[in-house]
Amino acid sequence: MSLSELPIQPRPLNDEERATYEWQTWVPDFGEEGQERLKGATVLISRVGGLGSVVAYELAAAGVGRMILAHAGDVKASDLNRQLLMTHAQLGKPRIQSAERRLRELNPRLEIVPVAENINEENAARWVGEADLVIDCAPLFEERFLMNREAVRQSKPMVECAMFELQAQITTIIPGETPCLACLFPERPPAWKREFPVFGAVSGTVGCLAAMEAIKLIAGVGESLSGELLTMDLRTMTFRKHRVSRRPGCAVCDT
Amino acid sequence: MKVTIQCFAQLAQAAGASEHTRELNEGATAQDALRAFADSTTEAARALLFTDGGELQPTILLFLDEEPILWAEPAPARDGSSLFVATPIAGG
Numbered sequence: 276m277s278l279s280e281l282p283i284q285p286r287p288l289n290d291e292e293r294a295t296y297e298w299q300t301w302v303p304d305f306g307e308e309g310q311e312r313l314k315g316a317t318v319l320i321s322r323v324g325g326l327g328s329v330v331a332y333e334l335a336a337a338g339v340g341r342m343i344l345a346h347a348g349d350v351k352a353s354d355l356n357r358q359l360l361m362t363h364a365q366l367g368k369p370r371i372q373s374a375e376r377r378l379r380e381l382n383p384r385l386e387i388v389p390v391a392e393n394i395n396e397e398n399a400a401r402w403v404g405e406a407d408l409v410i411d412c413a414p415l416f417e418e419r420f421l422m423n424r425e426a427v428r429q430s431k432p433m434v435e436c437a438m439f440e441l442q443a444q445i446t447t448i449i450p451g452e453t454p455c456l457a458c459l460f461p462e463r464p465p466a467w468k469r470e471f472p473v474f475g476a477v478s479g480t481v482g483c484l485a486a487m488e489a490i491k492l493i494a495g496v497g498e499s500l501s502g503e504l505l506t507m508d509l510r511t512m513t514f515r516k517h518r519v520s521r522r523p524g525c526a527v528c529d530t
Numbered sequence: 531m532k533v534t535i536q537c538f539a540q541l542a543q544a545a546g547a548s549e550h551t552r553e554l555n556e557g558a559t560a561q562d563a564l565r566a567f568a569d570s571t572t573e574a575a576r577a578l579l580f581t582d583g584g585e586l587q588p589t590i591l592l593f594l595d596e597e598p599i600l601w602a603e604p605a606p607a608r609d610g611s612s613l614f615v616a617t618p619i620a621g622g
């Protein structure tokens with residue numbers, strides 16, 4: 276499915292930015308215009324764990340202008356196999372602080388809105404409302420359903436990505452056009468647990484794909500995964516794209 | 531005829547492998563293939579697929595030869611068909 280343009284106000288580049296992003300502005304259909312759109316964009320990333328860390332790092336490298344990052348809690352040893360914005364030196368300190376510090380090292384021009392809590396009933400409307408695009412990287416279906424409801428209500432596109440063990444999946448939700456998360460999963464799956472088997476290379480793989488989806492949606496290049504679910508099994512390196520449909524009577528997007 | 535059931539994520543883990551082939555009668559549907567698989571897999575995998583009342587869990591996504599199908603609408607399979615069964619995941 277081709278992309279419908281997001282209402283983003285492009286921001287002109289300065290010389291430092293022109294030099295930093297030179298090689299990616301050589302990409303056909305992207306150019307300096309695409310870069311100006313990235314600079315003008317605000318992206319909300321719900322949790323910067325295994326998946327969201329890599330999404331945020333790639334988008335910071337690519338020159339997205341503003342990021343709202345939501346993640347509660349302090350850095351634990353068991354975060355460090357995959358949450359690449361968390362460092363050993365930051366053990367016991369707030370995750371959001373570690374994430375912010377690491378992103379600034381890479382891109383000091385990046386405007387970061389650090390939110391030291393996860394997306395919840397109280398804050399979802401505000402942060403989704405401030406973003407042009409949301410990327411759902413939360414480890415719990417409750418948070419994912421909340422983001423989905425809010426993104427649909429405010430007509431914000433959402434890149435929906437998730438992993439388990441050596442498998443991962445990703446799709447792009449365009450409210451009103453594609454199935455929403457509740458079309459795919461109309462109720463909370465009974466068997467999902469908060470802790471799950473994970474290699475950083477798996478969450479990182481789908482994190483890079485989500486960052487690429489975001490860049491394409493913002494810049495208006497290529498074809499997105501809207502209306503398609505890409506599943507991957509890294510145990511066998513099998514990638515499959517499945518067409519997905521809206522669910523008539525969906526409690527979130529068909530009311 | 532043979533139909534391959536391809537399990538994703540938690541279902542693959544519960545069933546012990548991602549690919550399972552079942553021999554079915556001519557004219558069998560994707561639904562028959564999934565029932566046959568459920569009847570001969572682990573208890574944990576069966577519980578991920580079906581409720582105690584024998585209904586398909588509403589969060590399962592089914593794709594027969596890459597096309598999405600609905601549980602309520604019998605989808606004819608053919609020899610060599612593959613049924614991809616996705617259990618929901620949320621790892622972040």
Ligand SMILES: [Zn+2]
Nearest residue numbers: 455458525528
């Ligand atoms: Zn929906």
